[in-house]
Amino acid sequence: MPDLKQSSPLGVYIDHLNKGQLAYQVCTDDGSAVFYPRVISPRTGSTKLEWRVSKGLGTVYSTTAVYAAKGEPPYNVALVDMDEGFRLMSRVEDIDPLAVKIGMRVRFRAHPGNEKEPPYPVFTPAEGA
């Protein structure tokens, strides 16, 4: 369990993203992938959480194209199931948001952070991966 005066789950996660890595946790008591990162393992309550780095490949579980403002082009919001067994919300880039399909294979990349916002994971199509 982290010393919350020294480091936090989100802090460690962001450190990984700054290195271009998508990190997640595994509960070594039952072997399950844990995401978002936590202080203790959900269900088991165990403190035995280990950090791992994802291989970065996943599959679109669901998707929507968001029309936030009239006249502006839509953008994608998706839920991605990672091959390691965890799901996260993200965005599939480099493709028409309406062309993002459920079941599509996608690859992680880190969207760089700035002064206002930390980095966050996004995805690109990864056909055949």
Next chain:
Amino acid sequence: MSTLKRGSIAVVGAAESELGQAAPHTSPLDLMAQATHRALDDCGLKLADVDGLFVAASQVRFGPMSLAEYLRLKPKYFDGTLIGGSSFMSHLAHAHAALEAGLCEVALIAYGSTQRSVSRAAASPREYHYYESPYKPLMPISAYAMAAARHMHQYGTTREQLAEVAVAARKWALMNPVAWEKEPLTIEQVLKARMVSYPFTVRDCCLVVDGGGALILTTAARAKTLRKKPVYVLGTGEALSHATISNMPDLTVTAAAESGPKAFKMAGLKPSDVKMLSLYDAFTITPVLFLEDLGFCKKGEGGRFVSGGAIAPGGKLPVNTSGGGLSYCHPGMYGLLVMIEAVRQVRGECGKRQVKDCEIALAHGNGGVLSSQCTVLFGAPSTV
């Protein structure tokens, strides 16, 4: 295991506040107070009789405290459970326990919102969530849109079938004098309306209006002495499954699959006993999911189930006879109004839209992003 008894408590008073567009500077508490006055008048009880207070509202952070101050109540029992639109079904379940345990004798459940007047963003500010907020989903719409997309992918549900839900709601609304929408609606109009979050157009989404409501509940013994025929609480079920859509295990299965069976078990009833359903329709996908999860059709069949006007006036199963959140009223946390319509149907007060012999009605609340699910079964005196 449930220690609560079917029929031990009843709804005796039910009322809406003014709905739609409130006057400038109207507060959510003004709407709660107006609905409370009307609900007390409905049953013949006085404000001083209220000794249990249940309040939830997105604009009033400490609901029980604020309404108790406004009404100068000193409740013996109070509860401010806040789990979104289903909060009030949860309040009713908790009132059931409190009334049975003798912790209070007359319970008031109240809600008010001025989200049309002050804007949805001001009425329900979103918490920043690192794992979702950077992607700018339109919440809660995009969450429900992704549930709909998944249902379409997995079960072949179509946008036309979803539009059927909005069209049915509109047909019912045209028979409800206090409904917001006054014009007919077609499937084509739903499909061609402005896209908001695919596959939803603005017509797949609930209204954004002002409004409030109140319910008065008491013990079965006291209910029999009051103005109107009691509407008995036959069963309740509450369930939580997640808070954020990225943590919902399966976007096509809601926790209504847990709350429904709990309520039916307590009531000793099955879906085929239900004459009318009041299902929280924040978006066209939600009645489809709840019809499946509550056992009115098989998983995946919801889209086909609602087709051909099946839940519209004259269809095989009356759903959302008020016109629902899609066409009657949706002030943000709509669950209290969901129950008011079910209560009125059991009483036989619904005029042109009255369901014949409506002895048993089901009211189902949804909160957050399909996150909290609470089911209530109401019955006429003949059912206890």
